[in-house]
Amino acid sequence: MTLSLNSFLLISGLLFAIGFFGVLLRRNVLVIFMSLEMMLNAAILALVAFSRFNGIMDGNIFVFFIITVAAAEIAVGLAIIVALFRKRQSVMVEQLSSLKN
Amino acid sequence: MNLDALMVFIMITPLFSAGIIALFLRDKGTVASWLSVAASGVILALSILLLLNAPEKPYSSSIEWFAVGELTISLGFLLNEHTHLLLFVVSFVGFWIHLFSIGYMDDDKAKARFFGGLSIFMFSMLGIVLADNLAMIFIFWELVGFSSYMLIAHYCDTDEAAAASKKAFIVNRVGDLGFLIGIVWCFWKFGTLDLSQIDLAVQLDPSLAVTGLGLLLICGFLGKSAQFPLHVWLPDAMAGPTPISALIHAATMVAAGIFLLVRIDVLLTPFVLEWIAWTGAGMAFIAGFVALGQNDIKKILAYSTLSQLGYMAAAVGIGLPGLGLFHLTTHAFFKALLFLCSGSIIHACHHEQDIFKMGGLFKRMPITSIAFLAGMVALMGANYTAGYWSKEAIMTAAFALDGPIFWFLIGGAVMTALYMGRLFFIAFLGKPRSPGVEHCKESGPIMLLPLLVLGVLALVGGFYTYWPEILSQSFISEANEVYHGEEFHHAHETLKVWGTVAWISGLIIAFAIYGLGTKGDRVANKIPPLYALFRRRLFIDDVYDFYVAKIQQRFVDILGFLDLFLISGVMVRGSAGIAGLVGVFSRSLHVGSVHAYVYWFLLGIVLFWAFAMGWF
Numbered sequence: 108m109t110l111s112l113n114s115f116l117l118i119s120g121l122l123f124a125i126g127f128f129g130v131l132l133r134r135n136v137l138v139i140f141m142s143l144e145m146m147l148n149a150a151i152l153a154l155v156a157f158s159r160f161n162g163i164m165d166g167n168i169f170v171f172f173i174i175t176v177a178a179a180e181i182a183v184g185l186a187i188i189v190a191l192f193r194k195r196q197s198v199m200v201e202q203l204s205s206l207k208n
Numbered sequence: 209m210n211l212d213a214l215m216v217f218i219m220i221t222p223l224f225s226a227g228i229i230a231l232f233l234r235d236k237g238t239v240a241s242w243l244s245v246a247a248s249g250v251i252l253a254l255s256i257l258l259l260l261n262a263p264e265k266p267y268s269s270s271i272e273w274f275a276v277g278e279l280t281i282s283l284g285f286l287l288n289e290h291t292h293l294l295l296f297v298v299s300f301v302g303f304w305i306h307l308f309s310i311g312y313m314d315d316d317k318a319k320a321r322f323f324g325g326l327s328i329f330m331f332s333m334l335g336i337v338l339a340d341n342l343a344m345i346f347i348f349w350e351l352v353g354f355s356s357y358m359l360i361a362h363y364c365d366t367d368e369a370a371a372a373s374k375k376a377f378i379v380n381r382v383g384d385l386g387f388l389i390g391i392v393w394c395f396w397k398f399g400t401l402d403l404s405q406i407d408l409a410v411q412l413d414p415s416l417a418v419t420g421l422g423l424l425l426i427c428g429f430l431g432k433s434a435q436f437p438l439h440v441w442l443p444d445a446m447a448g449p450t451p452i453s454a455l456i457h458a459a460t461m462v463a464a465g466i467f468l469l470v471r472i473d474v475l476l477t478p479f480v481l482e483w484i485a486w487t488g489a490g491m492a493f494i495a496g497f498v499a500l501g502q503n504d505i506k507k508i509l510a511y512s513t514l515s516q517l518g519y520m521a522a523a524v525g526i527g528l529p530g531l532g533l534f535h536l537t538t539h540a541f542f543k544a545l546l547f548l549c550s551g552s553i554i555h556a557c558h559h560e561q562d563i564f565k566m567g568g569l570f571k572r573m574p575i576t577s578i579a580f581l582a583g584m585v586a587l588m589g590a591n592y593t594a595g596y597w598s599k600e601a602i603m604t605a606a607f608a609l610d611g612p613i614f615w616f617l618i619g620g621a622v623m624t625a626l627y628m629g630r631l632f633f634i635a636f637l638g639k640p641r642s643p644g645v646e647h648c649k650e651s652g653p654i655m656l657l658p659l660l661v662l663g664v665l666a667l668v669g670g671f672y673t674y675w676p677e678i679l680s681q682s683f684i685s686e687a688n689e690v691y692h693g694e695e696f697h698h699a700h701e702t703l704k705v706w707g708t709v710a711w712i713s714g715l716i717i718a719f720a721i722y723g724l725g726t727k728g729d730r731v732a733n734k735i736p737p738l739y740a741l742f743r744r745r746l747f748i749d750d751v752y753d754f755y756v757a758k759i760q761q762r763f764v765d766i767l768g769f770l771d772l773f774l775i776s777g778v779m780v781r782g783s784a785g786i787a788g789l790v791g792v793f794s795r796s797l798h799v800g801s802v803h804a805y806v807y808w809f810l811l812g813i814v815l816f817w818a819f820a821m822g823w824f
Binding site: 139205 | 806
C-alpha cells in the first residue's frame with residue numbers, strides 16, 4: 108500500500124495543531140518547548156513529503172538546515188530553562204510574570 | 209612704549225579690582241573700597257602715561273575675536289583725539305568720585321557691592337571709550353547699562369530704587385534695540401563694523417550714509433543720553449547713591465551717547481543731524497521748566513543734566529561735534545562737582561534730599577557751599593567760568609548757523625539760572641527748616657578734597673587754550689573758529705552781551721520769586737496748575753504709564769492667553785497627551801502572561817498572512 112501526499116499532509120497538520128495547542132494551553136515551560144519542537148517537526152514532515160512528491164531535493168536540503176537550527180535552538184532553550192529553574196525553583200509560566208510588575 | 213599693552217592694562221585694572229571684590233572681599237567693605245580707589249588711581253596714572261605717549265595720528269589695532277561666516281567680530285582699540293579727551297575725563301573725574309565715595313559710603317552696609325559696581329562701571333566705560341568697532345561698543349554699552357542698573361538699585365530694599373533701576377534698564381533696552389538693528393544694518397551695508405573703515409568708506413562714497421541707518425543708530429544715544437522721548441529714566445535714577453549720580457548719571461555714562469554721536473559722525477545725514485539738534489535744543493529748554501517743579505535736590509540736578517546733554521546734542525546737530533565734546537568735558541567737571549556737593553549735603557543732613565527742608569546750609573557747610581556755588585556759576589555759564597566757554601561757544605555757533613535752535617538754547621540758559629537760583633536760595637540761604645539740617649556739620653577732608661579739585665576746574669577749566677594740546681585737539685579748531693573766526697564775529701559780539709543777560713536775568717527772576725529762601729514753593733502757592741505741570745514732569749511719565757498699563761498690558765494679556773492656550777495647551781500638552789494615550793494602549797498589551805503573548809503572536813501571523821494574500 109502506498110500512502111498518498113494527502114496522508115502526509117494530514118499527519119503534518121495534526122502534529123502542528125497538537126504542538127500549537129500545546130504551546131497555547133500547557134503551563135509547564137518544558138512541555139511548551141516540546142510542543143514547539145513538535146510544530147517544527149510537522150513542518151519538516153511537510154517539506155519532506157512535498158520533496159518526494161515533486162521529485163526534487165530542495166525540500167530535503169531545507170530540512171537539514173531546519174534540523175541544524177532546531178538543534179542549536181534546543182541547546183540554548185534548554186540551557187535557559189535550566190537557568191530559570193535554578194533561579195525560581197519553578198518552570199510554570201504563570202509564575203514567570205515579573206516583567207508585568 | 210607699547211600702546212596696546214598700556215590700553216589693555218587700563219582696561220584690565222578695574223576688571224581685576226571688580227573680580228577680586230566680587231570673589232574675596234564681599235564682606236570686607238573697607239578693603240574693597242580702597243582697592244577700588246587704588247584701581248581708579250592706577251587707571252588715572254596709566255591714562256596720563258598713555259596721553260603723554262600718544263601718537264600724533266589716530267592709532268588703531270585689533271585682534272580677531274571670532275568669525276561667523278562673513279561676520280568677523282574683533283577686539284581692538286582706536287586712539288584718536290576724541291578718545292584722548294574722553295579717556296582723561298573718565299579717568300580723572302572717576303578717580304575723584306571714587307575718593308569721594310569712601311567718605312560718602314562710610315556708614316553703608318553693602319560697601320563692597322557698591323565699590324565692586326564702581327569698578328565694573330569703570331571697566332565698561334573705558335571699553336566704550338577705547339573700542340574701535342561698533343560691536344565692541346555695543347557690548348560695553350550694555351555693560352555700562354548693567355552697571356548703571358546695579359548701582360541705581362544699591363538701596364534695593366527701597367521700592368523707589370528697585371523701580372528706578374528697572375525703569376532705567378528697560379528704557380535703555382528700547383533705545384538699544386534700535387541701536388542694535390542699526391549696527392546690523394551697518395554691517396550689511398559696509399561689510400565691517402570697524403569705525404575707521406566705515407569712516408573711510410563714507411568719505412569715498414558719501415551716499416552710503418543713509419538717513420534710516422543714522423536714525424537707528426542714534427536710538428542708542430537717545431536712550432543712554434536720556435534725550436526725548438527716552439529721557440524718563442534719568443530723573444528716577446537719582447534713587448541711587450549720590451556718587452553714582454555724579455559719575456554715571458552726570459559725568460560719564462550719559463555723556464557716552466554724545467561720544468557715540470561723535471564716533472559715528474560720518475554716518476549722520478543732514479536730516480539726522482537736524483533731528484538731533486532739535487531734540488537737544490528742545491530738551492535744553494524744556495528740562496529747565498521741569499526742574500522748577502522738583503523739590504529733591506538730586507532731581508533738580510538730574511533735569512539740569514538732561515538740559516546740558518541737550519546743549520551737547522545741539523552742538524553735534526549743528527555740525528560742530530567738537531564743541532559738544534568740549535561742553536561734555538566742562539559739564540563733567542561742574543556737574544560731577546554739583547552732585548558731589550549735594551552728596552556732601554545729603555550725607556551731612558542724614559539723607560535729607562528735600563530742598564525745602566534744608567536752608568541755611570551756607571553757614572553750616574561753608575566749603576561745600578562755596579564749591580557748590582562754583583559749580584553753579586559754571587553751570588549757568590557765568591562769564592569766564594568753565595561752563596561759559598563751552599556753552600557760549602555752542603550758543604554762538606547756533607546763533608550764526610541755525611536761528612530757531614539758538615532761541616531754545618538761550619531760553620535754556622535763562623531757565624538754568626532760574627532753577628539753580630531757586631535751588632541755591634532755598635537750600636543754602638535763609639534758616640534751616642528741619643532738625644536734621646540744623647545740626648549738620650561740614651564733611652571730612654576726604655570728601656572735601658574732590659570738591660576743591662573739581663571746584664577749581666569748574667571755575668578755570670574752560671580756558672581751553674591753556675589745556676595740553678593732546679586734550680584740546682578734538683575741538684580747538686572749532687572753538688577758535690567760533691571765538692575768533694570772521695564768520696562768527698557778529699554772533700560772538702552779540703552773545704557776549706546776551707549770554708550774560710541770560711544768566712543774570714535768570715538769577716534775578718529766581719530771586720524775585722523765591723527771595724532768600726521760603727517755606728513753600730511760591731509758584732506752587734500762586735499758580736498751582738503750572739506747578740503741577742512741572743512737578744508731574746509735563747505728564748510724559750504719565751503718558752508712558754498709561755500706555756504700559758492700558759495699551760501694552762492688553763496686548764500682553766492677549767499674547768499671554770495665546771501662549772497658555774495655543775502653545776502650552778494645544779501644542780505642548782496636546783502632543784504629550786497623544787503620546788501618553790499611545791503609551792497607555794500599548795502598555796495594556798503587556799499582561800505578563802506568556803500565553804497571552806502567543807495569542808498576540810498568532811494575531812500578528814494572521815495579519816501578515818492576510819497582508820501577503822492581498823486582503824488589504
